[in-house]
Amino acid sequence: MKDSSAAEAAMVKNSEQKTGKPLDxxxxxxxxxxxxxHGEIVAFLxxxxxxxxxxxxxVAHRLLKSSASDSDADELIAAQxxxxxxxxxxxxxxLIARIEQLGDDVELAPKKAYVSVRRAKQFALIQPSTATRLxxxxxxxxxxxxxxxxxxxxxxxxxxxxxxxxSVGDVDKALIEWLRAAYNAAG
Numbered sequence: 001m002k003d004s005s006a007a008e009a010a011m012v013k014n015s016e017q018k019t020g021k022p023l024d025x026x027x028x029x030x031x032x033x034x035x036x037x038h039g040e041i042v043a044f045l046x047x048x049x050x051x052x053x054x055x056x057x058x059v060a061h062r063l064l065k066s067s068a069s070d071s072d073a074d075e076l077i078a079a080q081x082x083x084x085x086x087x088x089x090x091x092x093x094x095l096i097a098r099i100e101q102l103g104d105d106v107e108l109a110p111k112k113a114y115v116s117v118r119r120a121k122q123f124a125l126i127q128p129s130t131a132t133r134l135x136x137x138x139x140x141x142x143x144x145x146x147x148x149x150x151x152x153x154x155x156x157x158x159x160x161x162x163x164x165x166x167s168v169g170d171v172d173k174a175l176i177e178w179l180r181a182a183y184n185a186a187g
Contacts, residue, residue, distance in 0.1 A: 011058050019055055026051070026059045038064060076110035084131040091134050094171045095126060102183045114156075117179075123186035124179055125159060134165040136175065138182045149178060 015023040026045065035041045038060045045056035081089040092115075099117060100106055109116040114127035114137075125137040137152060137159030145151040148163060155162045163175055 008058065011054065015055060015058070019051055023059070023062070026055070027063055030059050030063050073108070073110045076112065077115065080110075080113065080115075080128050085128045087131070088128045088134045091165050091168050091171065092126060092128070094168045095134075095136065095165070095175075098171055098176050099124070099179060102180055103187075105187070106183070119183055119186040121186050122158060123182040125156065127156070132166060136163045136165060136179075137161070138163065138178050139186070140178060140182050141185075143178075143181075148174070 012023055015021075015026070019026065026049075029049065030041050030045060033041070033044050035044055041060035041063060042053065042056040045051040045059055046053060051059070077092075081092060096108070099108075103119070105119055107118045109118060114125045116122050117124040117126065123139050127135045127137070129135045135155060137156045138149075138161045139159050140149070141160050143149070143161065145161060150162045150164075152159050152162045161178070163170075163178070165171065165175075
C-alpha cells in the first residue's frame with residue numbers, strides 16, 4: 001500500500017501537468033471563490049474548472065488546513081507576546097523577517113510557549129523567556145559555545161545552543177550566520 005504522504009507529494013508534483021495550472025493557482029482560485037466547506041470547494045473546482053475529484057480534494061484539504069493553521073498560529077504567537085511580554089514582539093518580528101530569508105522551505109510551527117523553526121527538521125526555536133528577554137535556541141552540534149552563543153544547558157534539550165536577545169539590535173549578522181549554519185545542516 002502506498003504511503004498517503006508520498007501519494008500526495010506525487011499529486012502535487014504532477015498537478016500542473018494534469019490540470020494545466022500549478023497547485024498554487026488552484027489554491028488562489030478556490031480561496032477567491034470564498035467557499036468555506038470542503039465539499040463546496042471540491043464541487044466548485046470540479047464543476048466550474050473541470051478538475052478531477054482527486055485534485056479538487058487535494059486543493060480543498062490544503063486550503064482548509066492552511067486557513068486553520070494560520071489562524072491557530074496567529075493566536076498562539078499573540079498569546080506568547082501578550083501582557084508583560086508585549087515589548088518583545090518587535091524583536092520576534094525582526095527575527096522572523098530575517099529567518100524567512102534563509103530559504104523558501106523554512107517552516108514556523110508555533111507551540112504554546114515557543115515557535116519551532118524547521119526545515120527538514122527543527123533547526124531553531126524562539127521563546128519569550130522573561131518579560132525582557134527572548135531566547136533563540138539553535139541546533140549547532142559540534143560548535144563550541146562562546147560568551148554569546150551559550151550551550152543550551154537546561155534551557156531546552158531540543159537545541160544545542162542558546163542566544164539571549166534583549167533588543168531588535170541583537171538580531172544581528174552573527175545571530176543570522178549561526179541560524180544559517182543550523183538551517184544548512186537541517187536540509
